[in-house]
Amino acid sequence: MLFLVDLLYILFLPVLLAWAALSRIKGHPPRKGLKERLGYGKTLEPSTKRVLLHAVSVGEVNAIRTLVADLKESEYDVVICVTTDSGIKRAEELYGEYHTVTRFPLDFSFAIKRFIKRVQPSIIALVELEVWPNLIGICKQKEIPVVVINGRLSLRSYKRYKFAKCLLRKTFSRISAIGMQNEEYATRVRKLGGKNVCVLGTMKWDNAVLTDFVEGAEELATQLGIDTTKPLVVAGSTAPDEHALLAKIIPENTQLLCAPRRHNWFDEAEQQLAPCNRRTSEIRIKTNRFLLDTIGELDMAYALADIVIIGRSFSPLHGSDPVQSIAFGKPTVIGPNASDFKDMVQLLVDGNGLLQCDKTELSQVVTDLLSNKTKCASLVANGRDIIRSQQGATKAYEQLIMDNTPNA
Template identity: 40%
Template sequence: MMIVVNLAYFLIALLTCPIWIFSMLRTGKWRTDWPGRFGRVTPKQQQHQNADQKTILIHAVSLGEVNATRHLISLLQEQHPNLNIVLATTTNTGYNRATELFADTLTVARYPFDFSFAVNRFLSKLKPDIVALMELEVWPNFLKICHKRNIPVVVLNGRLTARSYSRYKLALPFVKPTFKRITAVAAQTPDYAERFAGLGVPQNKIHILDTMKWDTAQPGPDIKPENNTVPGSDEIATSFNLDLNRPTIVAGSTGPGEEQLIVTALKNLDINLIIVPRKPERFDEVATIDPACIRRSVVKNQSSTHTKLTGSTRGATPPFFLLDTLGELRKAYALADLVIVGRSFNGWGGSDPIEPIALGKPVIIGPDTHNFANAVAAFKQAQGILICKPDNLTQTVQELLQNPAHRSTLAQNGQSVIHSRQGSTQKHIDLILKNLPST
């Protein structure tokens, strides 16, 4: 069966090569760890491995999933220092972020393509006793090889959207054996749990444990917004030369079409507007909305070469500031008087609203929120978020800027929801340890 899957992968890669080669050249993604993508693990990547200890392999696909592992890994290291932890990532941004966060304390490796030879090479080198997949990322060869090696595979923070579920259902005879091999699923919601069951995971292996994002946000015990700060945010404000007499609006994790919508809606307001696109490959595209925008990558370099950034350098009222450096969204959120959460005005399902709310920020989100439907519903019920249609964005922002009391109430209500939902990460750890082989 694995030979058939390998052949299918090869044919798909061959037929689509003009598309993905052009895409990789255009975005720069061809600069990657190719040996790692074919299962090779270097001695340097194994520097924290100890053959006498149990090994947990955690797979986090990209930047967002890597960030979601922070609290999980911290608790595991604190509570069970006798365990080896390996964090494997797929994308370049995820790998860079994982290296930045964890390179000094655990093994960071590249997750391989699902060719059987690559998976076998990868698992033989790292020798995990259990595998934890963040959110989903189920691959047939990987699951089958783990099953043959008696390596349990658990899904953490399990999420299966209606769109993904409908696609899997089209190929149910092929995907069902793979899902049946999953040892346990920690689903975020009852809806997700039902979908995992519909794809073949036995009901007794599915546990509804909420999302670990409530814990990853880590708001302080005092829910007053002015007490929430993030190291490095002041440096962003300085490099942008923000006028602190103006309110600052941060549009975070935006998607195609939204940056133009936001710039147009807010262009006549006396504000600092910081836009943070979700995908790095879109930075140059977003900058073309108005060439007068101030790019973080440019002013950061100018600051490092001691070029003084004056008001005349940046323009009296720039159309927007573009945060085109990675790993700084949280810092930008800390500067905000108001946050607009992206991918929610263009039908892409919404980005994560939990992090800015945890920082004590009033948050506006668009009507497309199915990626975080459970969290948005909880915030909405507690009046801790504003859902806004694209046509009403200008008016909604103006009203909030004119009403500091409403902004404060939104932020405090939202933080109260987060406090009430925390504790999921410990339940996920308990599930991992429950399925960790004892011998």
């Protein structure tokens, strides 16, 4: 089985290399960590209670904050492995002081064996469902339990997995336990061959910090030149199609800060917001437009906002997480495209804790909120109540890990 998977990967390699070359032509930065992607890295001392949390990128890295703290309290040696460069950077910021952060290797059998040998996990937890045949097959051989936590399987991902169902059915059946966010996702995983599947909710609610103060927010305002006496709209995790829209619909005397989701969208955003103050630039002008081109500072920006608009929801993508801005006490608006957060959005909209509109309505919605403090306060109060009512999934996922850890 391992040989067959390796052979398929080798056959697919030319496509991967062509994709990487195209990415470079488009101006994307080169991928880092080649040695780590081949399984090399620091060999850890043996531990009888080591959990390896696999978080693909920034979103998953952020989602496990509460879980990592809880596992540490339960005396686990927590290792976080990440796939993307931005995810590695964020994981180092959040966990590097107390935990090992490493890169997840390519799923070639030789790289996985080398990786497992040097990390020596007691159990592996895959965050949000990142299933790799060789990883799970080798862990089965070595009797290392693999579980899924905070599992999510969108329709588009399900269709991709279903295309390789004959190859992946055995892989899914080898996973010791699968904890999914909702029954819809759980049903899809069962159809792919998953066993011991249960619904435990989403950890994203637990990471929402209900507070009116975020350390560093005032410094960010000063460094960017934001006037805290004037209204500010913050658009978080935005996509290219949205920057021109936002620049057009925000009222003239209202400030706008955009925080694009990806590094390769920063330059386009700067052009659409011009003239603007860019976070990583030393040049400062008097302006109402700001660009946050860093990772890890969005919470500070949200804390400064009068209104928050959730990005990737007014473009043909799949939305972003609306919970943290609401937890910070900010009236929040999301667009129609939010399939990756469908359950959360529906619950918040139905409970009048989040406004949802399309791009033709956005200008009027923003104008109404800026002039209606009572409506803003009601939105925030309702949203915070919903967040409180939904928290607790992290403890369930921690228990799932503990129940499947050998000799724990």
